[in-house]
Amino acid sequence: MKRTALVLSAFALAALAGGEPAEAKGCLKGAVVGGVAGHMAGHGKMGAAAGCAVGHHNANKKAKQG
Template identity: 65%
Template structure:
């Protein structure tokens, strides 16, 4: 029951959010999810943190590449 409520809220949030630039998020979420699972069954928390870190690193790399082109 708890999982169904969380899944419904997550789905509604994704639909309401609209399009987003998720570069780095998927790879970071996968790595973070596995790491969180291995570190004490906290896969969702690890995936969220991995997504944030992956997106940050991708944005930083894009900014560095843009500066190098100038």
């Protein structure tokens, strides 16, 4: 359980440390939040995948507005 949170945190930090902007905007933030929420429910990987999809969708929606 702690391993999943550690892996997600390490992935997010590695992605943020990179010099290039992410292609999938909103995915990393959504994946971290979804992974933590899914972890609490016993489905960390599914939560991370769903969080990535929702975060990407919201980022695209926000980009079209402004």
